[in-house]
Amino acid sequence: MFPALRRCLRVHLLGSSAMLAGLGGGVAHAQTASVASPTPASTTARTLTTTAPETVSVYGQGSTRQLTSVSAKTIQAAAPGTNPLKVLAQLPGVNFQSADPFGAYEWSARLYIRGFAQTQLGFTLDDIPLGDQAFNNYNGLSVTRAITSDNVARANVSQGSGGLAIASTSNLGGAVQFYSADPTDKYGGTLEQTFGSNDTYRTFIRLQSGILNPTGTKFYVSYAHTDLDKWKGAGYNESDQVNLKLVQPIGGVSSLKLFFDWSALKQFDYQDESLDYLQTLGGRVDNYYPDYTAAYHAAQGIYTHGETRSHDPLDVSYYAGTAKRQDFLSGLTFDTLLTNSLDWKSTIYGHGDNGYSTWTTPYTPSPNGAPLSIRTMQPAITRYGLLSALSWDIGRHTIESGIWYEYDQFTESRYFSEAPLLGQGTLGDPNDHTPDHPFAVPWAEVWNTNTVQYHLQDTWRVLPSLTLNAGFRSLVIHTGNEATAQDPAYNGGAQIGTGALTASNGFLPQFSANWRFARHQEFFADVSHNMRGYPEDGYSTNSSNTPWSANETAFKQIQSSIKPETDWVYEGGYRLTTKPFIGLLSLYHVDFSNRLQTISFGPVINPTTAVQNVGGVTTNGVELSGTFYPVRHLSIYNSISYNRSTFDNDIATSSGVDNLRGKSIPNYPTLMYKGSIAYQIGRLDAHIDGNYYSHRYLSYLNDTSVPGYFIASLGARYVLGEHGPLSRITLQLNAYNLFNTRYVATTGENGDPISGDYQSFLMGAPRQFFGSVGVTF
Template identity: 65%
Template sequence: MTLSNRRKWKNILQCVVFSSALTSISAWAAPATPPRASTSKPQPATKARRGEAVRSPLAPKVETISVYGQGSTRQMTSVTSSMLRETVPGTSPMKALNRLPGVMYQSADPFGAYEYSSSLFMRGFSQAQLGFTLDDVPLGDQQFNNYNGLSITRAISTDNVSGVDVSQGAGAIDVASTSNLGGAMQFHSRDPSHKRGGNVEQTFGSNSTFRTFVRLDSGDLNHTGTRFYISYARTSLNLWKGGGYNYSDQVNAKFVQPLARGSSFKAFFNWSSIQQFDYQDMSLNYLHTVGSHLANYYPDYGAAYQAALGNFRPDIARSSDPLDAAYYAGTANRQDFLGGMTLNENLNDHLNWKTTLYGHGDSGYSTWTTPYTPSPNGSPLSVRTQNPGILRGGILSALTHHYGANTFNTGVWYEYGQFTEGRYFSETPLLGQGTLGNPTDHFPTGIFANPWNEKFQTSTFQFHIQDTYQITPHLKINAGFRSMVVQSGNQVLNQDSSYNGGNRVAQGRLTASNAFLPQVSANWRFLPHNELFFDVSHNMRAFPEDGYGTNVAATPWTTNQKAFDATARNLKPETDWVYEGGYRYTTPLVTGLLSAYRMNFSNRLQLVSTGPIVNPVTAVQNVGGVTTNGVEGSVTIRPLEGLSFYNSISYAHSTYDQDVQTSGGLEPTKGKLIPNYPALMYKGVIAYEWRNLNVHLDGNYLSHRYLTYTNDTKVPGYFIANFGARYRFTKIPALKNLTASFNIYNLFNKTYVATTGELGNSFSGSPQTFMMGAPRQFFGTVSVDF
């Protein structure tokens, strides 16, 4: 048996043992007869917002995972704040969603804070093909070099997230997103407390982790309930391998003014600043020759200088490409301002008008010390810098009218955005005459070249209309459509063809539009606790934007002017049809979900080189489609008060529909599985709450993932487990709600590949395009209210 096969069977065995343990304990702990219904007064269910999932009155106080969208006409999963609190404070909320069936989240660090490595897939679609909002405000496509939004970790501190609604098939048609092909994640912030006070939280842990969080709540300032909060979070941790760190500062503030008839006015302001060092991108060759702890040279400038001259360390010299195995450093520095206000007005008992105004500004830079462009002073190194910037603002406005058995909803979304980006090269000192120091604390000086500067301007307009018709008390149908027009174009403000391979940078405009993107869904509660649902939707993604030669995002503007002109006239935006159906079972003892889906993805965009091999033309082209068939199952069992078990399994078969013609010949991609996403995933969680103690153990198995479009290389599957415990002290009067928590990430210290495809994927070979996951990590937190 080969080493890879032994690893495969070991992972599967661990997964089976973990699953069997949960099932066995559940069977042992389950009472012979269902427990009596609670005699406590049930809390009223929250009114559904335009057909979204609501928390079931049957749902218990403690949830290992979520509420499965009881009553929703789509597969909706409502993740609660209690689930988010099981992670280490400051962990990306998207990492908490990794427990959901069909969802895969990866990051090179345990927090999910290193944004470049943050990668989320849902039913085979990457985060660039999903929709993300915060309190209805669009967050763009969550890519690292975002052109129309920002990551959720920069948008809000995890401590201030009250919940997440996840639509795994297709997002609601009123979601403000131009990338919503395969589902949506709608994050919600907590409202200020009615009681004056606050919270202080301190986290310590591996890699010199030190995180401080402070929140102050004003409480009700008058009889109308006017209130606000303001919070500050500071996170500092070192990389788990190599030199460098990850710093972030965040300020969140929110104001709430209740109005008559249950209406409200809310305003928020969020600011964040991050400075991050990169983990090095790996290849299979580097993994096998140098090892999983391969890292950049920082702060050893001399080693990076010698490597650029061809003098490598012995371990790196053994690799197939020692020049690319490590660099001095790669870094990122970003600042964001995000603000908005929402008027939610109940005009009468049947008519609601909700309007949100928002604005967002982003600035910063990223650096890479490259051995491929020497400095004019004779140094074999230079610093390549890019400085993306975003200025955008928009409005969302919608009317909801309840008339008999119908709930009509119609609205518009408009956004104008400006995205700027430039590339620069700066000198590095000669060996013995200084070092580069810390690239995150200042924009590089000594600029000797400016290959290009670009400015993109984008106008987005979306209109939607839908109706939810309650045919009988147990049967309802939702139907509607949205219309979308996204006009994008760029201006090349400056370019130097000598640093662009003699090419002119692409400049031009593209429009992605579709007047009729329908969605039809239904829910039938055919027996008490039992319901069926189905959903059919048609979706479109606007053309992504990025600068010349970036080659990561499939953006039409990454190429030269000649190739852009040749392809732009026939280029089509990506679209898909999503079909899903499922069954839900909801009782106090058991909550279950089973769903099946099919997705037909068309007009896929990919960077392709065509023409003669001696002089190929590289451009983004439509290269066909992808067909996905999948099935997901989840069950939560609550045999005793405070005890719950969660298991989920998902299988997805996503294959390319056509071969792709390139300058190197016909690439045999037809029938091949998509890279970066596993066909099989299992997730399991056991959680127990007894008095003031809460403990949980979760496990996650992923099958192998392919690195290339032709499936000739792959990374092995793995099983990883995490542990957490939290205890609230109630007998210390001077310290209100004093709570201590302890978390272990990667409990069994598994060596595994985390993020893949962060630099794109190749047709074949062993691309340098994945990152290793962090080893076992320990974190402790102490928090107290006042």
Template identity: 65%
Template sequence: MGAFAQQATAAERRNGSAASADGTPVRRGAAGRAAARPVARQAAAARPAAGSETILVYGQGSTRQMTSVTRTMLAETVPGTSPMKVLNRLPGVMYQSADPFGAYEYSSSLYMRGFSQSQLGFTLDDVPLGDQQFNNYNGLSITRAISTDNVSGVDVSQGAGAIDVASTSNLGGAMQFHSRDPSHQRGGTVEQTFGSNSTFRTFVRLDSGDLNATGTRFYVSYARTSLNLWKGGGYNYSDQANAKFVQPLARGSSLKAFFDWSSIQQFDYQDMSLDYLHTVGSHLSNYYPDYTAAYEAAQGKFRPQIAKTGDPLDAAYYAGTANRQDFLGDVTLDENLNEHLNWKTTLYGHGDSGYSTWTTPYTPSPNGSPLSVRTQNPGILRGGALSALTHRYGANTFNMGVWYEFGQFTEGRYFSSTPLLGQGTLGNPTDHFPTDIFSNPWAEKWQTSTFQFHVQDTYRITPDLKVNAGFRSMVVRSGNQVINQVPALNGGNEVAQGRLTASNAFLPQVSANWRFLPHQELFFDVSHNMRAFPEDGYGTNVSATPWTANQKAFTATARTLKPETDWVYEGGYRYTTPLVSGLLSAYRMNFSNRLQLVSTGPIVAPTTAVQNVGGVTTNGVEGSVTLRPLNGLSIYNSISYAHSTYDQNVQTSSGLEPTKGKLIPNYPTLMYKGSIAYEWRDWTMHIDGNYLSRRFITYTDDAKVPGYFLANVGARYRFGKLSVLKNVTASFNIYNLFNKTYVATTGELGNSFTGSPQTFLMGAPRQFFGTISADF
């Protein structure tokens, strides 16, 4: 509401209602219109028409660095592509995935200014989506929350999220996704995509149109996606249904309801190491569906190429899979009580169930098979409410609100028998939850209460100068109950059980925007942020969660453990005309109480626990420019540089690790993004590319993956009306145009201090996709 600065046209596209240049709702009364008109005219005069934009908008009028991604930009990608992958074009943002869609959720990795996605905030129509981790405990990925076709736009705050964002993890910025409203016209859309690796995606959306004079309307949509892995056996498959209902009310108010159901079944790409890359090559994959090869490998009989590696047992497994099903729903009342006062309330609920499997050669089955299937079954039940009042009084816009959520997260680990060789095969592990369970080492249940209060004021000192100031208070109380455990199966350890509270009563933010000349403005922002303790099961050793330790280690550290916090400082300059849009910004971040899994004690029997290992200091600069020299032509370029280093060395069971002054892993210091889009008559064409410098994959910077340049190209032709069909369009996209072999996701299994960890995934080779779509 009052925190995000957007233009009226951008807000109208996303939400179907106008907003002022400081982001607050525009009132529908005569007084409200009179107050809003000068701001709207100023914004419209300074920026180009919305229809000509693709990479838009550098947050004109915002008191912090913001970029808005429009529906036009989303439409350039292959249908079904993750919206987070589209954000990869923005300065300071790095998105990686092992597949061209971003559909393979385990490999989905987003960094922004050095912070990982577990340290950023994500919402959909204000509803919190958690930290976007694969094994999420308080949300779900954006691809499972909404079909990409139904996303109207994304607002990205690169430095720090707005005070009113519902997130317990936004240390380094926030991404707010917006869903499209139903159309006023009755009809629908059908879309069919074909492509490499037997890609087949169907999307159908039906709009009711206005059902009465008040504008009551809704839509329902369904998407089915199926594609094979680009290397090895297995596939990614998903079904998704969305529905949205809109009831306009008096004084420009509205009642909106949204529903999402999704189901996915996915096979894993194999995690790589530098050793595997150099000995076997980039196409190393798991054995599925060759059960014999996996069985013999567990017995020490390896294929010749794999036998050359330093660790042949982990070079390939039979399979790793994931199966998830989600339900998400929300209802929002956006009520203009009068021309100065708005009350917005959202109620939401979310349920998640499913399981992940790994066929392990480390735990044999009781029947004598050297393999077994390790299964984990995370589940989420959560519900919450957000409510905020916005009051416009003179030159002030006051905004105050609360957010409350109660969530339950459950997870257990199980081992199931596999058949003896010659007596059957394991088959497809995504078909059903494994049977023939012979052990249940642990099962846990967490319950978490989250409360956030915020208050802020946007004060327009002069027509060209405004200041936003406020704070939020946050309390997150989490605790787990160990439902079942067998210490003998957990190395003789008791699973950690206990409660932790992350709280801070005063997390302030101050920002300002000064339009000192026509088309030119300066902005700055200072904020203090906190991240709650993440949750995950015993011995997961990926997320820096306190509960991954044993009971002794948890008890020893819980008394002094503090949640991660930071201070973010940023400032910049914007220039906006119909011909040129430019941005130059600089920032500094001081990250404190960094939590990391560390092994201490004797090297023969170390204790692994989460510890506070100090801080990180980041300094960076970003520059972006969009040129529109001709009608229909848009040329975009951006460059970003970030220098993020650790402040201290770390003491472990192996000794003192020299991390002080080392660059953080997984994030490049230099990135370049560029694109050219051209629209001529019924043709639309674009080409985009991005360069990433090298990335380190250890904390001491002794191992790295090389930088790369990746290019994509696409074209779309509008046939117009054909018989009963309207807006018939054909599009064609090529991903990885030059067929570059490159490392995509890094650190998906965490990072080690030294060595060559098995912790990265290869990117997909050149891929081709074509789509036919039409309205009716």
């Protein structure tokens, strides 16, 4: 970042935080406030000032990569508590899948960008790595647990490839960078109450200290409590979260910022479905909870809910699945101008996570004679790290160099506990207490990972109209695991895989350019080479493409030959930025090598999984987006994107060779359309959004799929002026799935089969309504 802009930001930090908060917002869907100073085109997008309401209209003007900045008001236009990743689904090439209307149910939350799954993208908060956002996250936590959505200032989305400085071991494709809001200069607070469908009840309160002393110290603390029922079946989604941020200016050219997050959640699972279950039992089939008698009888082969109409009645007969998590996350950032041309920024952070998830299985009986038992997975994370970077402005060049180090210890265990005999008790709410007195521990493992990344890049402003960027990063991820417990009697007679793997590459280059060849018009291009580290998860799990899911024999066979996933990403495009119209045409091509895929079969509760190198994947895509401001107060946004991602190779399995070559990757739609109309006048703003997604394949051989669908949402907000001690009163209404579309939301959460049907998708929520009342003082 240019020193001139750094100094500008210091002035704002000392005297105008409220103004910065205002610039972070807009009415509907993306930031359009202008930036006061030029910034390096490789990392930051300039924006266009307009009096019209905001919609998805910022396409990274001046950037050498495809970059979109989404504002706080964009995120807050959704129902309070909505997963910020869901808000990003309005962007070109982005697909978010979730079984609940908030995107808060973590097992079902999936983000795809240009064919890359979220485990192949990068995520950070205030530069702190959040890992790959997987449910069994081994190196981070979901953004909903890292920060309350009300405290997000903005999100920068790189659809093609993330920047070299991003602290991520998984960003083969794009990256999402979240930034927390700073405290305001003025003392005050916010109280917001949300209610709606499924007995939704959410309370949010934030207190601002204002400037406390002549040095400019200020902070805020917030608390959010969310409680809602599932939209089908019994069970709930409950969470509590505390955020604190403190800002201490130092000498006018430096700042110290502390961010702290504590979160705790308890969730009940929705029933995973298959095409067979959907056709025979319908989209509202769900787990038995709290009917323990029905689950007990089903485990004995006595079905009471019509399960025998399906081909596999036992695999749809579960009492409950739950998840419970607690996280602590903190980061301290020091940012200073060492000289007029040299800036230094460093962050230290730490993260701790613990919890468990349960599933009541009829496939493993209890020793006391009960035909079912409780299977518990107990993960935990302890990690800490350091990021430090220098930015040197010299002539027409901005040179940036930095390092990232992280140590991460991830532990996970699986054990079985007894279920009571019928008439001698029930399982009750599994979230009430950790299941104890296990009768079997199939495995317990610990992973230790050291990650080191170095990056160097130069942004060269060759001409006022031409900017070039070139650089590279070096990345080394060394991971080793050991088994602390295992029981072959519950591992299919096999020992679990243990050993070390290293993913490393000393030269991962990136080259990009921006040419403003005419007023309001520019071309951009970017080429990058990327690598992903090996994901971690326990033996015979099916939630990530991890080599450690194999048994000891299979792991030793692949240990010396397995290669990390890598790719080359090429993108180029054209931007037009005028007051009446903002447009983007982007084309991209990806050559993906050594793609690891989880191939699953057998019952979902105890699947047989195999992680295979399926070779290469070739991706070609195009995105066309435009925002039109026909009259004052009105904006109309439309985008269409096409993506064709196909496997390059056939694969050999135990049953022979499967003709995978030319088949499309599962779970991602080939065609997507997004549209939005936003209107703002005075204190009222409203928007209606519509998204269309084409069919998605469920199997690698593309012989099963779910149909495409169109879904719409509606939002409106009205702001009242001062009323006594209140500076503002806000009334908000949101409607989700406005036309009550019946559709399949998440696919592939349990892995994907080579061919045919598999219990690995979740239905989307029906029409939902939410209302909010907020006061600011």
